[in-house]
Amino acid sequence: MKKITLLLLITLSLFSCNSNKKTPKEKLHVVTTTSMITDILYNIGGDLIQVDGLMGTGVDPHLYKATEGDVSKLINADIIFYNGLHLEGKLVAIFEKMKHQQIKTVALANILQKEALIDSDYFASNYDPHVWFDINNWKEVVQYATQELKKADPKNADAFEKNKDIYLKKLTLLATEIKQIINTLPQEKRVLVTAHDAFSYFGKAYDFEVIGLQGISTATEAGVQDVQRLANLIIEKKVKAIFVESSVPKRTIEALQAAVTSKNHKVTIGGTLYSDALGNPDTKEGTYTGMFLYNVNTIVNSLQ
Structure with missing residues (x-):
């Protein structure tokens, strides 16, 4: 550096x-x-x-x-x-x-x-x-x-x-529009598990419990204990899906999924969310409004 x-x-x-x-x-x-x-x-x-x-x-x-x-x-x-x-x-x-x-x-x-x-x-x-x-x-x-x-x-x-x-x-x-979509998701299903802790403002605004495997900065690394702790929480709360992020390597979320599977529980990877960057410039997700709407639809559809 x-x-x-x-x-x-x-x-x-x-x-x-x-x-x-x-x-x-x-x-x-x-x-x-x-x-x-x-x-x-x-x-x-x-x-x-x-x-x-x-x-x-x-x-x-x-x-x-x-x-x-x-x-x-x-x-x-x-x-x-x-x-x-x-x-x-x-x-x-x-x-x-x-x-x-x-x-x-x-x-x-x-x-x-x-x-x-x-x-x-x-x-x-x-x-x-x-x-x-x-x-x-x-x-x-x-x-x-x-x-x-x-x-x-x-x-x-x-x-x-x-x-x-x-x-x-x-x-x-x-x-x-976002509020209308989120209102279709029951409160008990509003648990958002992502690669790193980028969605706290989203959680506060829309009443989600948000848990990132890594911290707020991706410069931090998730350890084995972090993975095991979060795997237990996913099982306890019966979380159906967890999410990778477009700007963060997916290996940590895949490790989390494997840890949950090893405990005889199933959790799917619900999709890729845009967190620290938008999508490709020639797509709807390449705009702030398109990115936000895509994320919300992905989250709600996967957690229903």
Whole structure:
């Protein structure tokens, strides 16, 4: 980690000589980290801005390390949007360097009040960073992103505001549809077991008991005792299905399934959920709204 960070910081210093000599651009150059944040900027900015997302489908932001190409994008950005709360833990030093290069960086989750955040005793930020799984949180993030985008590109402020209003209406409709689907699942069946603890905001919003085999960050490893403990809980609560995640290797959930089977109980793998990244860009799951709806349908259908 230290060697990679040092190499990137050296690269940054080489770019820095030209960082304040940018030629005027037709479009604002926006760089984003996670695909969820990229989706926000596409919805708000549309064709009025140039968006470069660093992390694509199946990418784990907890473990993501910037490449030299990423550094080039960052140093040439007009504004950088990232999640914050240490979700992109290995990029923190680079974001600090960006600030010194007079490049605006925006940690979107910082807009949320502490009362809206979920505490964590096991994560560096002391708060769970997976805030997008509460749609109310995400609406606030959208408002904040719009506000900062308007400051960076005031000539298009009215268009950004209009796009934001349209997108917020979509999120309101999404919340209604999701609630209707979840209401078909009896309360006693609302136990969600996943590869890592990314769904606590979802559980709080929709009254699920959520248990992740790994912790909030995938940098932690699940041990044999963790697997056995969770296997016993699955049997006790008669959980029908457990879930892998698109950005986390499935071997841990397969080990959990095997542990349950060894105790003469059956549990299926209910499907793959999108947790830290959206699906492929050319699919419905490649959007925030499509991802959320897909996850909910997968969970409810598997646990019924």
